[in-house]
Amino acid sequence: MVLLTLLAVVVFGIMQLRNLFAVVILGGVYSFLMASVMVVLDAVDVAMTEASVGAGVSTVLMLATLYLTKTQETAPIHTPLLPLFVAVGTGVALVVGTFALPLFGEADTPANTHIAPYYLENSQRDTLAINVVTAVLASYRGFDTLGEVTVIFTAGIAVLMLLKGKRDVKPGPKRRRVRR
Amino acid sequence: MKLDVVFRIAAKIFIPFMLVFAMYVQFHGETGPGGGFQAGVVAAAMVFFYAIIFGLDAAQQIVPPRVVELMVPAGVGIFAGVGVVSLLLGENYLNYSPLGPDSPHGQEYGIILVEIGVLVTVTGTLVAIFYSFVGRGR
Numbered sequence: 001m002v003l004l005t006l007l008a009v010v011v012f013g014i015m016q017l018r019n020l021f022a023v024v025i026l027g028g029v030y031s032f033l034m035a036s037v038m039v040v041l042d043a044v045d046v047a048m049t050e051a052s053v054g055a056g057v058s059t060v061l062m063l064a065t066l067y068l069t070k071t072q073e074t075a076p077i078h079t080p081l082l083p084l085f086v087a088v089g090t091g092v093a094l095v096v097g098t099f100a101l102p103l104f105g106e107a108d109t110p111a112n113t114h115i116a117p118y119y120l121e122n123s124q125r126d127t128l129a130i131n132v133v134t135a136v137l138a139s140y141r142g143f144d145t146l147g148e149v150t151v152i153f154t155a156g157i158a159v160l161m162l163l164k165g166k167r168d169v170k171p172g173p174k175r176r177r178v179r180r
Numbered sequence: 181m182k183l184d185v186v187f188r189i190a191a192k193i194f195i196p197f198m199l200v201f202a203m204y205v206q207f208h209g210e211t212g213p214g215g216g217f218q219a220g221v222v223a224a225a226m227v228f229f230y231a232i233i234f235g236l237d238a239a240q241q242i243v244p245p246r247v248v249e250l251m252v253p254a255g256v257g258i259f260a261g262v263g264v265v266s267l268l269l270g271e272n273y274l275n276y277s278p279l280g281p282d283s284p285h286g287q288e289y290g291i292i293l294v295e296i297g298v299l300v301t302v303t304g305t306l307v308a309i310f311y312s313f314v315g316r317g318r
Binding site: 067 | 273306
């Protein structure tokens with residue numbers, strides 16, 4: 001509850017601020033709070049990822065981006081009514097959607113009855129891995145993880161193609177013609 | 181930033197521990213939280229840290245951009261290669277059982293190899309993106 005209140009405070013801070021540097025730092029704070037929420041929910045692997053990627057790496061990358069652009073957000077040109085409507089609508093839809101979800105930690109839900117008991121009982125015997133998350137990710141669901149790594153690979157290659165090799169573009173004949 | 185002695189000394193003390201922590205997260209992933217993805221991010225953060233304190237050129241001398249860009253496909257290759265090896269040893273794709281003396285040990289070795297593949301791709305991708313971002317500002 002304390003964590004969720006702090007999350008709300010951070011979000012309101014981000015909404016109020018116009019200085020993007022402060023927004024990036026508050027984004028890092030948000031990720032750390034989210035990681036704490038994950039620890040409370042006993043999802044330590046997710047918490048670790050959130051803390052290192054969300055608060056660490058992406059904050060550094062955002063700061064590197066700010067170095068290339070302006071640090072002050074320009075005043076909005078449009079009225080904020082449509083974005084407000086979209087945000088509130090999505091929020092209401094998500095909250096309504098949570099009513100259909102089973103309660104947290106309930107025993108007789110499909111997530112807890114289908115294949116999870118098999119993993120919990122047999123993963124150590126099958127793979128000698130004490131951490132069930134690792135056993136599921138790398139062994140039982142190895143094919144999915146291969147797909148995930150391929151996604152990271154594709155994203156990395158795409159970003160590199162966008163960012164690399166653009167600097168030494170010489171002014172072509174087209175631009176010279178315009179100057180004349 | 182380059183002249184600030186406090187940052188430089190602190191970085192020199194911190195960076196070896198960050199590398200050890202990354203390796204701990206990597207190879208301890210079977211018994212505790214963590215694994216290739218988290219370890220890869222920590223290892224990439226170590227390179228970021230070094231580049232921020234000592235400058236991009238110093239970082240690129242230790243971790244050359246060429247190596248980093250090769251790491252991006254190499255990790256996927258390791259992961260997919262483990263699958264091919266188990267295929268050649270007469271099992272289904274990515275079933276690690278024939279890699280060891282018995283099935284559980286084969287699974288154990290397979291997980292370790294596959295996690296190394298994840299580590300290599302994640303570290304390579306993050307550091308390559310960081311290099312190209314920071315390199316643009318010059």
